[in-house]
Structures are given as structure tokens and as C-alpha cells.
Amino acid sequence: MSEPKRWSELAGGATRDETELLRAGIAERMPSELRGQVWSAITLASAGGVAATGLSAVQNGAATAETAATAGVATKGLGLSLSTIVKGVIAVAVLGGAGVGIFHGQRSPALRASPSHVPATAGRTPSEVASAVVSEPARSEGSQVTGGSAAPTLASAGHARAKVAAAGTATADSSKSQPAPVASRPSPENTVDRADDSSPSADASSRLREESASVLAIRRALLAGNAREALSLVARARAAFPRGALAEEREALGVRALIGAGETEAGRREGEAFLRRFPRSPHAGDVRRLLGSE
Amino acid sequence: MTLEHIYEQHADFVFRNLCRLGVPSADLADAIQEVFLTVHRGLPSFEGRSSVATWLFTICRSVARDRRQRAHRRYEVVDADLVASEPAVGADLSTVLEQREKLALLDRLLASLDEEQRLVFVLFELESMTGSEIAQALGIPPGTVFSRLRLARIAFRAALTRHRAAEDRPLLRTGSKR
Numbered sequence: 001m002s003e004p005k006r007w008s009e010l011a012g013g014a015t016r017d018e019t020e021l022l023r024a025g026i027a028e029r030m031p032s033e034l035r036g037q038v039w040s041a042i043t044l045a046s047a048g049g050v051a052a053t054g055l056s057a058v059q060n061g062a063a064t065a066e067t068a069a070t071a072g073v074a075t076k077g078l079g080l081s082l083s084t085i086v087k088g089v090i091a092v093a094v095l096g097g098a099g100v101g102i103f104h105g106q107r108s109p110a111l112r113a114s115p116s117h118v119p120a121t122a123g124r125t126p127s128e129v130a131s132a133v134v135s136e137p138a139r140s141e142g143s144q145v146t147g148g149s150a151a152p153t154l155a156s157a158g159h160a161r162a163k164v165a166a167a168g169t170a171t172a173d174s175s176k177s178q179p180a181p182v183a184s185r186p187s188p189e190n191t192v193d194r195a196d197d198s199s200p201s202a203d204a205s206s207r208l209r210e211e212s213a214s215v216l217a218i219r220r221a222l223l224a225g226n227a228r229e230a231l232s233l234v235a236r237a238r239a240a241f242p243r244g245a246l247a248e249e250r251e252a253l254g255v256r257a258l259i260g261a262g263e264t265e266a267g268r269r270e271g272e273a274f275l276r277r278f279p280r281s282p283h284a285g286d287v288r289r290l291l292g293s294e
Numbered sequence: 295m296t297l298e299h300i301y302e303q304h305a306d307f308v309f310r311n312l313c314r315l316g317v318p319s320a321d322l323a324d325a326i327q328e329v330f331l332t333v334h335r336g337l338p339s340f341e342g343r344s345s346v347a348t349w350l351f352t353i354c355r356s357v358a359r360d361r362r363q364r365a366h367r368r369y370e371v372v373d374a375d376l377v378a379s380e381p382a383v384g385a386d387l388s389t390v391l392e393q394r395e396k397l398a399l400l401d402r403l404l405a406s407l408d409e410e411q412r413l414v415f416v417l418f419e420l421e422s423m424t425g426s427e428i429a430q431a432l433g434i435p436p437g438t439v440f441s442r443l444r445l446a447r448i449a450f451r452a453a454l455t456r457h458r459a460a461e462d463r464p465l466l467r468t469g470s471k472r
Contacts, residue, residue, distance in 0.1 A: 004440065042297070
């Protein structure tokens with residue numbers, strides 16, 4: 001049977017609007033931040049997920065409570081749960097994906113958009129991404145790998161933790177409390193480092209989560225039009241994470257906050273300092289635009 | 295074939311299809327994770343009788359259906375502002391908005407299609423699958439694929455026409471051709 005032409009192709013029989021809509025859909029890509037976050041959660045969960053806590057603790061919900069306490073510490077003072085961070089990532093996903101899509105959209109529409117043609121995001125393999133963005137979103141729920149349709153969750157794990165932390169009780173989210181046998185372990189290359197909370201990598205992971213939360217808080221303040229609050233959050237984040245992994249993003253947001261607060265001279269100085277310090281930063285283009293349009 | 299390899303090759307495919315099949319933004323991370331954990335469980339018994347993409351799509355379809363139903367049932371406050379309008383760093387905002395606008399409209403139009411037609415339309419028009427691949431993914435005869443595609447196109451066009459009439463303005467803000 002001969003295949004009809006696709007609407008995204010030239011002379012495919014679609015109107016221009018239809019073709020453009022379809023091309024936007026074809027070009028959409030999963031943004032790298034979301035990609036890394038989700039892969040971290042998958043590897044932790046698919047490896048059995050329960051690192052130091054043990055299955056019995058998961059079964060009675062204690063692990064969730066303990067994790068909740070950890071999450072509470074990680075986000076203390078910022079009022080953000082992991083799910084909020086993930087939502088932030090999704091926001092960037094939608095927007096960032098669109099940006100990436102523009103690049104991909106320049107390919108010939110006749111090219112098949114088969115996933116096998118998609119390069120690894122930013123040249124990083126998922127394991128590299130996972131190692132770079134180690135998190136423990138599914139740690140307590142990870143034992144559900146073989147247990148029916150309720151998979152360990154990333155965003156809702158954050159919801160559960162936030163709720164439990166706020167209430168100060170050990171009530172686990174009911175959808176997460178069903179125990180299940182631990183799955184067969186995946187091959188070693190699928191497994192990220194899942195050290196105890198007491199290990200240096202767990203500390204680093206916890207620090208990174210805190211830093212992510214701090215950057216997201218800045219973004220939220222800017223989004224809400226509170227440039228002054230954003231400035232104060234930038235200052236706090238700068239003091240807490242002077243050499244943080246997200247320093248470039250934080251400083252770029254700092255420039256935006258200064259300009260947004262009407263401190264254009266200071267914004268220009270900071271922006272120029274940023275460009276001297278991070279000339280090849282992915283945020284450099286944004287800072288240049290800010291300086292050009294202040 | 296490892297889980298990592300499948301993720302690397304097909305994460306975009308899963309992401310796109312979950313979006314196109316109506317998974318709410320707030321659920322996307324969880325839904326993607328759920329798809330790949332299902333893959334992880336099924337990998338030992340995956341015999342390659344279908345392509346990986348076909349297999350993944352059947353999982354996406356099931357996860358998306360489940361997520362849509364759950365979203366209907368619960369009264370969850372989604373931080374819609376954050377999801378929809380966070381300013382992008384490093385991307386031209388007007389272009390990003392234009393792209394977002396297109397994707398949002400695409401999803402709205404797809405949501406108006408009959409489920410069976412939507413599946414065929416997504417796989418053929420957006421994922422460039424062949425008729426026989428789609429037939430295999432959906433477990434229907436190839437002839438049915440194309441009859442559904444024909445109906446889906448009619449419905450999609452009608453939905454777009456209705457949208458334009460309701461909006462009474464051009465579909466796309468800039469109309470720039472990429």
C-alpha cells in the first residue's frame with residue numbers, strides 16, 4: 001500500500017498553518033535538565049532504589065518520613081519541594097524545548113524525525129547526566145520496580161515529602177506505600193553511585209538540590225515581578241554557594257534582577273563582569289541581550 | 295540493548311508522545327519515569343518482535359491514558375504560571391513564545407480528536423512511522439491505519455478551522471517561515 005505524503009512535507013496536502021503546527025511538534029525535544037533529572041530517578045529506582053534504608057522501612061512508611069525530613073532540610077527557608085524544582089525544570093522544558101526545536105526545525109522536513117537520529121543531549125550520556133545531577137527522588141519508593149503500575153515517582157515523591165515534612169508525621173502517600181519485591185538489578189553501567197546519606201557524594205547531592213532550589217526561587221521571584229526579592233535571594237545564594245555548580249545561571253539571573261529593579265548601572269557592571277568571567281557560558285547570550293535592551 | 299541506551303535514543307520520543315497524548319505538564323517527569331521503568335521490567339522478555347519505538351509507544355499510550363484519568367479525578371493545583379511562562383534564559387523570548395503557542399495549539403487540537411484517530415495521526419504525522427509500523431503498534435490492519443488517518447486529518451482541519459473562527463485572528467502571531 002502506498003503511503004500518503006505527510007502533512008509536514010512540502011506538497012503534503014496541508015495548509016501552511018497545519019504544516020507549521022506539525023513541524024513544531026516534530027521538532028520538540030526533551031530538555032537536558034529534565035532529561036538528567038528523570039534519568040537519575042530511573043537509575044535509582046531501577047536499581048532497587050533502597051540504598052541505606054532497607055525494604056522493611058519502606059514498607060511501613062518510615063523511609064518516606066525520613067526522606068521527608070531530608071527534603072525539608074534541603075529546602076529549608078525556600079519553601080520549595082522537589083516537585084517544585086521538577087516543575088521548574090518542566091517549565092524550562094517547555095520553553096527550552098521550543099528553543100531547541102527551532103534548531104531542529106531547520107532540518108529538511110522530509111527528514112524522518114526518528115528518535116534514532118537524535119543526538120545525546122548536550123553530548124552527555126544519561127549516566128553522565130545522572131552522575132552530574134545525582135538526586136534521590138525515588139529512593140524510598142524505588143522498591144516498587146516490579147510492583148504493578150504504580151511506578152516510583154519524581155514529582156509526586158516531592159509532593160509526598162513536602163506534605164509529610166510539613167505535618168511532621170510519618171504518613172506516607174498511600175500510592176507510594178505499597179511494598180513490592182525488589183527488581184533484578186540492572187547492569188552496572190545503568191547504576192549511578194548510590195551512596196549513604198553520610199557519604200561525600202550524598203552531601204554533594206544534597207548541596208546540589210539546595211542550590212537548585214535557590215536558583216529556582218530566584219526565577220520564581222523574577223517571574224512574579226519581585227526583582228528586589230530576587231536580588232536578595234541572589235545574594236543569599238551567592239553566600240551559600242560561592243563556587244556552586246549553578247553559579248553561572250545564578251549570576252545571569254542576578255543581572256536580570258538588577259535591571260528589573262531599576263539598577264541599570266549596577267546591572268551593566270555585573271553583566272559585563274559576567275561576560276568577562278564566563279564568555280562562553282550558555283547564559284552569555286541572554287546577558288548580552290539584557291545589556292543591549294536595558 | 296540496555297535501559298541506558300534506550301533512554302538515550304528514545305527519551306525525546308517518549309517525551310513528545312506523552313505531551314501529544316495529553317499528559318499534564320505537572321505529570322510529565324513522573325510519566326516519563328514510569329514509561330522507562332516499565333521498559334526496565336519488560337526488557338528481559340522483549341524479543342524484538344516489534345521495534346523499540348513501537349513498543350515504547352504502546353507503553354506511552356497506556357501511561358498517558360492512566361495519567362489523563364488521574365488528572366481528571368484529582369483537584370491538584372498546578373503551578374500553571376511557572377509551567378507556562380517562566381522566562382527562558384538563553385533563548386529569544388518571542389521565538390520561544392511563538393513555539394510554545396504552536397505546541398499548545400497543537401495539543402489542544404489533538405485533544406479534540408477521537409482517541410483512535412489521534413494515535414494514528416500522531417504516529418504518522420509527527421513521528422513519521424510507516425503504515426505497517428503503526429498497524430503493528432496499534433494492533434490494527436494497515437488499511438485501517440489509513441482510513442483513520444484520513445478521518446483524523448479531516449477532524450484536525452475542522453478543529454483548526456473552528457479555532458480560527460473562534461479566535462478571529464491569524465493562527466500564528468508572526469507567521470515567519472522557518
